[in-house]
Amino acid sequence: MSDIPLIIFEDKCTACTKCIKVCPFGALTMEPREKYDLPASRFKKIAVVNEKCTACGACVQECPFEAMELREIKRTFKHNISDYKGVWIFAEQRGGHMEDVTYELLSKGRELADVRKVELSAVLLGSGVKEKASSLFAWGADNVYVVDDPMLEEYNTDLYTDVVSTLISKYKPEMMLAGATSIGRAFIPRVAVRVQTGLTADCTALEIDSVRQILLQTRPAFGGNIMATIECPDHRPQMATVRHKVLKKITPDESRTGKIIEEKMALKEPLSKIIEVLHEMGNQVNLAEADIIVSGGRGLGGPENFKMIEELAKAIGGAVGASRAAVDADWIPAYHQVGQTGKTVCPKLYIACGISGAIQHLAGMSSSDFIVAINKDPDAPIFNVADIGIVGDLTEIVPLITKALNDR
Amino acid sequence: MHVVVCIKQVPDTSDVKINPETNTLIREGVQSIINPFDENALEIALVLKDTQGAKVTVITMGPPQAESALRECLARGADEVVLVSDRAFAGSDTLATSYTLARAIETLDKPDLILFGKQAIDGDTAQVGPGVAELLDMPVITYIRRVEVAEGKLKVERVFEDGYEKMEVPLPAVLTILKEANVPRMASLKGRMKAKKAEIAMLSAAAIQADPERVGLKGSPTKVVRIFTPPKKTGGIRIDGTHPLEAARTLVEKLREQKVI
Numbered sequence A: 001m002s003d004i005p006l007i008i009f010e011d012k013c014t015a016c017t018k019c020i021k022v023c024p025f026g027a028l029t030m031e032p033r034e035k036y037d038l039p040a041s042r043f044k045k046i047a048v049v050n051e052k053c054t055a056c057g058a059c060v061q062e063c064p065f066e067a068m069e070l071r072e073i074k075r076t077f078k079h080n081i082s083d084y085k086g087v088w089i090f091a092e093q094r095g096g097h098m099e100d101v102t103y104e105l106l107s108k109g110r111e112l113a114d115v116r117k118v119e120l121s122a123v124l125l126g127s128g129v130k131e132k133a134s135s136l137f138a139w140g141a142d143n144v145y146v147v148d149d150p151m152l153e154e155y156n157t158d159l160y161t162d163v164v165s166t167l168i169s170k171y172k173p174e175m176m177l178a179g180a181t182s183i184g185r186a187f188i189p190r191v192a193v194r195v196q197t198g199l200t201a202d203c204t205a206l207e208i209d210s211v212r213q214i215l216l217q218t219r220p221a222f223g224g225n226i227m228a229t230i231e232c233p234d235h236r237p238q239m240a241t242v243r244h245k246v247l248k249k250i251t252p253d254e255s256r257t258g259k260i261i262e263e264k265m266a267l268k269e270p271l272s273k274i275i276e277v278l279h280e281m282g283n284q285v286n287l288a289e290a291d292i293i294v295s296g297g298r299g300l301g302g303p304e305n306f307k308m309i310e311e312l313a314k315a316i317g318g319a320v321g322a323s324r325a326a327v328d329a330d331w332i333p334a335y336h337q338v339g340q341t342g343k344t345v346c347p348k349l350y351i352a353c354g355i356s357g358a359i360q361h362l363a364g365m366s367s368s369d370f371i372v373a374i375n376k377d378p379d380a381p382i383f384n385v386a387d388i389g390i391v392g393d394l395t396e397i398v399p400l401i402t403k404a405l406n407d408r
Numbered sequence B: 001m002h003v004v005v006c007i008k009q010v011p012d013t014s015d016v017k018i019n020p021e022t023n024t025l026i027r028e029g030v031q032s033i034i035n036p037f038d039e040n041a042l043e044i045a046l047v048l049k050d051t052q053g054a055k056v057t058v059i060t061m062g063p064p065q066a067e068s069a070l071r072e073c074l075a076r077g078a079d080e081v082v083l084v085s086d087r088a089f090a091g092s093d094t095l096a097t098s099y100t101l102a103r104a105i106e107t108l109d110k111p112d113l114i115l116f117g118k119q120a121i122d123g124d125t126a127q128v129g130p131g132v133a134e135l136l137d138m139p140v141i142t143y144i145r146r147v148e149v150a151e152g153k154l155k156v157e158r159v160f161e162d163g164y165e166k167m168e169v170p171l172p173a174v175l176t177i178l179k180e181a182n183v184p185r186m187a188s189l190k191g192r193m194k195a196k197k198a199e200i201a202m203l204s205a206a207a208i209q210a211d212p213e214r215v216g217l218k219g220s221p222t223k224v225v226r227i228f229t230p231p232k233k234t235g236g237i238r239i240d241g242t243h244p245l246e247a248a249r250t251l252v253e254k255l256r257e258q259k260v261i
Helices: A018-022 A058-062 A100-116 A130-139 A157-171 A184-194 A303-316 A324-328 A359-365 A394-406 B036-052 B064-076 B094-106 B128-135 B189-197 B244-257
Strands: A006-008 A028-032 A045-049 A068-070 A087-091 A120-126 A143-148 A175-179 A199-203 A205-208 A215-221 A226-231 A238-242 A259-262 A273-278 A292-296 A319-322 A349-353 A370-375 A388-391 B002-007 B009-011 B017-019 B024-026 B032-034 B055-061 B080-084 B113-117 B140-150 B153-159 B164-170 B173-177 B201-203 B223-228 B237-240
Touching: A006 A045, A018 A028, A018 A058, A058 A068, A087 A100, A100 A120, A100 A130, A100 A175, A100 A205, A100 A238, A120 A130, A120 A157, A130 A143, A130 A259, A143 A157, A157 A184, A157 B140, A175 A184, A184 A199, A184 A238, A184 B094, A184 B128, A184 B140, A199 A215, A199 B094, A215 A238, A292 A303, A303 A319, A303 A349, A303 A394, A319 A324, A349 A359, A370 A394, A370 B244, A388 B244, A394 B244, B002 B036, B002 B064, B002 B094, B002 B128, B009 B064, B032 B036, B032 B064, B036 B055, B036 B064, B036 B113, B036 B140, B036 B173, B055 B064, B055 B094, B064 B080, B064 B189, B080 B094, B094 B128, B113 B128, B128 B140, B128 B173, B140 B164, B153 B173, B237 B244
Parallel strands: A087 A120, A087 A175, A120 A143, A143 A259, A175 A238, A199 A238, A292 A319, A292 A349, A349 A370, A370 A388, A388 B237, B002 B055, B002 B113, B055 B080, B080 B201, B113 B173, B140 B173
Antiparallel strands: A006 A068, A028 A045, A205 A215, A215 A226, A226 B223, A273 B164, B009 B032, B017 B024, B140 B153, B153 B164
16 A cells, blocks of 8 residues: 555545546545544544545546645656757658658657757657758758668568667757657657656647656547546656657748767667568558548448548548448458547548447547538437537438539 | 567447536447457468467457457467566556567567568557567568568558559568458367466566556657547538438538538
């Protein structure tokens, strides 16, 4: 019990259960006082904390009787945190093509670096990518650390981990941001463990706490039902992966310049090897990059109706998505699936056709900029997140939307 | 061949509802389930058992109640299960969890393959698999949809945003598994009977010789400082779809008006 830093004062707790209701982790229960040999009181029960507690303090704030208190936890970090300076972002590129998330990270990174009055640096890995380095200055980078090596031609988790961890240990940035992409989310966790610091996954908002000057990292949890703000107070760098397309891009300033720092290091042959790279999925499937997504769900009634979704997607220049129900019914391959067990997307426009809006689906798309929902059930939860909702028969409406777009 | 599958017991998020008055999660009556992606990881291990005679050990870190998730794995065909549980582990973030699981795995027979689900549906971090790989100094490949084992090597397919890669990696290795990898089997009646009676092995902080500085809240660099319900979207408009042509035209008009397209 001593390891949970939440103290409940038995003389103050009135078993009002308010704390239980606000606890996001289900870490509090009401138990009979006699179970803990507590002195008799007019209240038969007392709040008890279990191991699900993360010391978030929600209950302490809520308790009307000041019956709860959080003990300070001492975390040890073997380095001196004041040695860590500057904001770093991981510049993601694939096949020499700079991914959009890189510009989003630089835009946000610039803002954070300005608040902290420190430099913004990008870390660029690859083969023959040196020429790309200077393009990052326009987006706000003061420095670009380049590791250009034929062995880095294709992405490899173990190699990327080696390179980025080495750079972090050498230059000691206070913050390191990467895209929450299938690359960023694969190797950044390994880097964080190697340098023994904290990492927050899939953030949707980042800001600096004005008093303590540390990074506040906000992310959805429980399938987007709640948001959690997380910090990493005693370890450096403060690391986060950031959801693609959520951060806004700045207007690049082509006149900006900066410093390119080329790093040479001896790379260890990785154990895992790529045999073949297949880009099987065309634009209709690259959901992460798509600005517009048209998704179909159970309301389509059958696989044949996905054709009208594809046609609408084509007419509007978007990718095709699907709900879990449609994928589970084998109407469309799994890589189209949007939602908690599928992909998380954040396009400019999301059109949900015949999708009721189960929370797992909402978790994957509710941060889209603009949402259109077409559903015959006026009470479908999808309408709660929609900017425009059409109540009606999608099999009639969707082809007419396609037509209206093509007619122009 | 020894395959270790790491699973997590999670609240079934499809049951999780928000209380509209207090804006908080309603947890009463929410079922605990095996994290869905972990079921896909287990299925891969069980296929390796069926086809190559692999030994399958399932391990979880969690409260004593997580035992029921382990029994389900036994019922489906796992050979051994281990519950890593101690109040000292309370409040662990992904770094502390990775450390704890890695220490626990080190007490088992040396694994050839360690499998995780892509991520857990309650935290959605996808960080513990790569974290354990790092601490055990094994290669890791994430987002796997196909696994083959031949001559001490793994052949896998790793999914990216726009395609996939065929990769090869020697054993031992760590993989994280996608849902599309397979359809998890159901437990047999015989399996259920056996699982019901099984003793569940427990590992405490002392049993895995955990450094007290590296577990639980003390070993967790990240700290949740605020929890809130995302603001609801307001101002959405409704279009009546009883006249489809009109509805379609109105929509396109509005999308153009608002410069969405």
